Amino acid sequence: MALDADTRRAMLERVERFIREDVAPEAAAIDRADAFPRALFAKAADLGLFALGVPEAYGGLGRDIETPILLSERIARASAAFSLSFNNTTDAAVPILDAAQESIKRRYLPAIAKGAAIPCIAISEPQGGSDVASIRTVAVRKGDRYVIDGRKMWCTNAPVGDVFTVFAKTDQAGGHKGLSAFVVPAGTPGLVVGPAEPLIGLRGSPVAEVVFDGVEVPADHMLGAEGDGxxxxxxxxxxxxxxxxxxxxxxxxxxxxxxxxxxxxxxxxxxxxxxxxxxxxxxxxxxxxxxxxxxxxxxxxxxxxxxxxxxxxxxxxxxxxxxxxxxxxxxxxxxxxxxxxxxxxxxxxxxxxxxxxxxxxxxxxxxxxxxxxxxxxxxxxxxxx
Ligand SMILES: Cc1cc2nc3c(=O)[nH]c(=O)nc-3n(C[C@H](O)[C@H](O)[C@H](O)COP(=O)(O)OP(=O)(O)OC[C@H]3O[C@@H](n4cnc5c(N)ncnc54)[C@H](O)[C@@H]3O)c2cc1C
CATH class of the missing domain: 1.20.140.10 (Butyryl-CoA Dehydrogenase, subunit A, domain 3)
Known part of the structure; x- marks a missing residue:
């Protein structure tokens, strides 16, 4: 259930104040320093911004697709970089919300809703951005685990990320039907995040390479079934x-x-x-x-x-x-x-x-x-x- 109209109006008013008093005065400095604004992120979390897309059963305010999208527009008037860092957290949670097993939802979504864990999404690769079916990252099943190997590029929020949704081939001959998705927590051995790429714009919303070198996750960290990626x-x-x-x-x-x-x-x-x-x-x-x-x-x-x-x-x-x-x-x-x-x-x-x-x-x-x-x-x- 999304927020009711009165609750949403009250929240939008609080967020407008936050944008005016906190985000707008920082926008030029965020761009100049090209540094992720952790303090603003924490304030956004206190306002409940990251709880908007998450159902109440997992510590959120209800699965609301509309309000975060409306907020992206308002925040971007002050800082596009902060807007992207904010809305990417909502987007990166979508595969988990849609397809994760109950135990995985309970493990990761409450922290995402609180803003205590930043989710990222890793699809693009050095040789394949537009051509998603050409992904070379592989996930091979070994008993009750998957082992993931490959390189991802341009992952928003990766340098500050806590939970990665990574897309990998479980069937290398299967084209787009061979793609599967996995949740991988930061700190898993073999997962290495590169430095933030210096971009001309959206500076302060860090994007980086993420390397998966023999990264092992339990099989229940797959989202949906093999081929659902x-x-x-x-x-x-x-x-x-x-x-x-x-x-x-x-x-x-x-x-x-x-x-x-x-x-x-x-x-x-x-x-x-x-x-x-x-x-x-x-x-x-x-x-x-x-x-x-x-x-x-x-x-x-x-x-x-x-x-x-x-x-x-x-x-x-x-x-x-x-x-x-x-x-x-x-x-x-x-x-x-x-x-x-x-x-x-x-x-x-x-x-x-x-x-x-x-x-x-x-x-x-x-x-x-x-x-x-x-x-x-x-x-x-x-x-x-
Ligand atoms: C700020 C930023 C944030 C990003 N965040 C993420 C993220 O969080 N996670 C993630 O996985 N990726 C992310 N990306 C990567 C982004 O999704 C890719 O850059 C995008 O999909 C394009 O891929 P590419 O850069 O490899 O370009 P390519 O696919 O190599 O394309 C190069 C050029 O060829 C054109 N082209 C390619 N194929 C065709 C075709 N069939 N017909 C016509 N023209 C074509 C393209 O339009 C483009 O002009 C981010 C990128 C940026 C800039």
């Missing part, structure tokens, strides 16, 4: 694409708002630059496009909540594609409206522009979203008729 990865991605779209919308809204504020104040040729038709038209078009993208995201979310079917997956892909590409375009335009000061590291819009690029890449690149949507159109027609 691809289904679990796709299930997780439908939800995480709406988180990504939310984060992109938050950044785009912040960038457009800053650009608008500047255009109303900045005077050139004797009048505020918003009165120059080129700037006025640019802002008007972007505001209209952003309103349309926000409506698409809401529709995609409503469909996912109503019925997690094929059209809902297509909608999640469409929302991710449209919102991430629009965010990139709007942040570039925001820098343009600010002129030279838009490029200054002492301003904000340059950070938003650097952050925006990743939304077109993680959770499936724009090309992969388009390919998925295209496949849906070919097989099933338009998802809205």
């Amino acid at each position: 691809f289904r679990l990865a796709m299930l997780t991605l439908d939800e995480s694409r709406l988180h990504c779209a939310a984060t992109a919308l938050g950044v785009a809204t912040a960038a457009l708002d800053l650009a608008l504020g500047y255009a109303r104040e900045r005077v050139q040729f004797g009048q505020p630059i918003i009165r120059h038709q080129a700037i006025q038209s640019l802002l008007a078009r972007r505001a209209s496009e952003l309103a349309a993208a926000r409506a698409l995201w809401r529709e995609a979310l409503a469909r996912l909540l109503a019925d997690h079917d094929r059209p809902a997956s297509a909608y999640a892909g469409m929302a991710k594609l449209v919102c991430s590409e629009l965010c990139m375009a709007i942040t570039v335009d925001a820098v343009q409206v600010f002129g030279a000061s838009g490029l200054s590291r002492n301003g904000t819009v340059e950070r938003l522009m650097r952050d925006a690029k990743a939304f077109e890449i993680y959770d499936g690149t724009s090309q992969i979203q388009a390919a998925m949507i295209g496949k849906h159109l070919e097989r099933h027609g338009l998802p809205f008729v």
Whole structure:
């Protein structure tokens, strides 16, 4: 059960205060230091943010898909990096919630709900990001255990992670049907996390390589049955694409708002630059496009909540594609409206522009979203008729 409307409203108000008073003042420093903000994470945990996606039976506030997605957008207006670190914890718990045995849920979910354990998801590899079926990491059954060997890349929150959901081949000839998923706690011998990759954007939301060198887990740490991995990865991605779209919308809204504020104040040729038709038209078009993208995201979310079917997956892909590409375009335009000061590291819009690029890449690149949507159109027609 998700939160009732009054409880959710009260929580959103508390979170708005947290964003305003704690996240926003830290955002530039998080980016500059490229350091995971542990104190903010702890405050978010105290507010119950990590309990939102977890059923009450496991110490959460109820399995609520909608509220964390709405919060991702609000947090991203202040700090996209913190928004990603927050929403990745929700996404990384999805395979555990969906497919873990009862004993595994009881072992890991209460700590995740409290924010005491940070879950991560390890799908991508050095040779295979978009092509999930090409995963080379293997899990071989030995008696009542699985032994996992392979290398994962770009795992969000890995340097601070406590529980890894790793996708590995249990049948190497089986393509995507040979994929299985496992829960591996940090500290398991053979699991080594590399240093955080220095990215141009989303700095402070650490991504890193994770090596599995003869990592042994009990067989009950498999999520679902052998071969369930691809289904679990796709299930997780439908939800995480709406988180990504939310984060992109938050950044785009912040960038457009800053650009608008500047255009109303900045005077050139004797009048505020918003009165120059080129700037006025640019802002008007972007505001209209952003309103349309926000409506698409809401529709995609409503469909996912109503019925997690094929059209809902297509909608999640469409929302991710449209919102991430629009965010990139709007942040570039925001820098343009600010002129030279838009490029200054002492301003904000340059950070938003650097952050925006990743939304077109993680959770499936724009090309992969388009390919998925295209496949849906070919097989099933338009998802809205
Ligand atoms: C900030 C960030 C966080 C991330 N977090 C995680 C995480 O927590 N866990 C995780 O497992 N991974 C994570 N990733 C990895 C991410 O999911 C991959 O980067 C993404 O799937 C793309 O894979 P790739 O980088 O290997 O690019 P590739 O797959 O090598 O693609 C390279 C280029 O080729 C294009 N391309 C590839 N195949 C096709 C095709 N069939 N048709 C058309 N074009 C194609 C792509 O669109 C892209 O432009 C993260 C990445 C980033 C940047």
